[in-house]
Amino acid sequence: MKRLLITLLLTFPIVTQAVDLENGKKQARSCALCHGHYGQGTPGPASPRLAGTPAGYMVKQIEAYINEERINPRMVITSSLHSISEEEIDDIAAYYESVNLEKINPILNRIPAWPGNIELGSELYNGDCKSCHRKNGMGKSRKSIPALALQYPRYLFRQIKMFQWDKRVHDDDPEDETFDELKDQDIEALLAYISSLAPSNKK
Ligand code: HEC
Ligand code: HEC
The missing domain is CATH 1.10.760.10 (Cytochrome c-like domain)
Structure with a gap:
């Protein structure tokens, strides 16, 4: 039985697709218009930071925008999100997660302090x-x-x-x-x- 299992595993290796950070960086150019060159975003309400954000979370959000569970038609159209493949979206998300703003320039990493109690x-x-x-x-x-x-x-x-x-x-x-x-x-x-x-x- 053990033998059979090993043979099966060898015959059908589990395919794990590695993400391609270089491709992610290239594809992310279409996001820079709104999210900034490094995905740092801007302090307004409509340019969230993507750099350093969990990839799994971002992929889920992008799918939500495509499915109109979150509404943001300009982003979907400008970046042609409907026609980008799932692999490509994984690459972009992995790239943004990997961006270390503090290392590139601490100024980019700043978050404005909000006044309040x-x-x-x-x-x-x-x-x-x-x-x-x-x-x-x-x-x-x-x-x-x-x-x-x-x-x-x-x-x-x-x-x-x-x-x-x-x-x-x-x-x-x-x-x-x-x-x-x-x-x-x-x-x-x-x-x-x-x-x-x-x-x-x-x-
Ligand atoms: C036309 C401007 C625009 C472009 C281009 C754009 N976005 Fe966005 N994006 C936005 C806005 C505005 C929001 C916030 C919308 C909201 O309030 O839900 C957002 C939100 C997001 C979020 C959710 C962030 C969070 O914290 O939940 C992700 C992830 C995201 N964008 C990824 C991308 C990726 C990846 C690309 C490139 C393929 C891209 N965006 C291109 C405008 C844009
Ligand atoms: C039981 C777990 C849980 C608790 C408690 C919780 N959150 Fe969350 N929160 C989440 C998850 C999971 C998400 C991501 C949602 C998604 O996948 O769309 C989230 C997302 C958010 C977001 C959106 C961030 C973005 O980038 O768009 C905000 C804002 C937020 N939470 C604020 C809060 C605040 C403020 C509290 C307390 C008052 C709170 N949450 C309590 C689990 C939690």
Whole structure:
């Protein structure tokens, strides 16, 4: 039996497609227009940072935009996302995850500090968010949970409103109640605390 298994394994090797970072870098040129040359993004609500973001999380988001579960027609059209192959999307995501902004230029890695009630933010964050996004705000790359502390607060504000308006699903749970009770002031407080966790804002 063991022998048969080994023979089978040798005859049908498990094919694991390696990602091609060079190809990812090349393909990512079509994203630079909005996400910046290195995927660093800009502080506005419409240019999130991709550099250093978990690849699995990004692939899932790109699919959500293609399937119109997240709405962003300009991005889908400008980058012809409908016609890019899955392998290519994997390459782009792996490339962006590999970009180390701090190493390229620490200025690119900066996250603006958001004004607000940091004490309240800390209470809310450590009560309701840290179990998944971690105490340091860095998320869990292997579980595809994004690092909030490395993302622009203005963009995050908009995403939390999208969750509240049921225009985007948080944590794969359409019934998710994480944000139901939050007033805008609470969101501001959360972002003040989250942005204080960014390495560039640590004293
Ligand atoms: C025309 C501008 C534009 C182009 C070009 C563009 N994007 Fe985007 N992208 C956006 C905007 C705007 C958002 C935020 C939309 C929202 O609020 O959901 C976004 C969001 C994303 C997100 C989600 C980020 C997060 O934290 O959830 C990913 C991943 C992404 N883009 C990947 C890409 C990739 C890969 C390419 C190139 C193949 C690309 N984008 C090209 C504008 C663009
Ligand atoms: C049970 C786990 C869990 C908890 C608790 C949790 N999150 Fe999340 N969060 C996730 C996951 C998973 C995603 C990625 C969603 C996806 O795949 O589309 C996410 C995504 C987000 C995003 C979108 C980030 C982006 O780049 O677009 C924001 C903002 C966010 N969470 C904020 C919060 C805040 C604030 C709290 C606490 C009030 C919180 N989350 C609590 C699991 C969690």
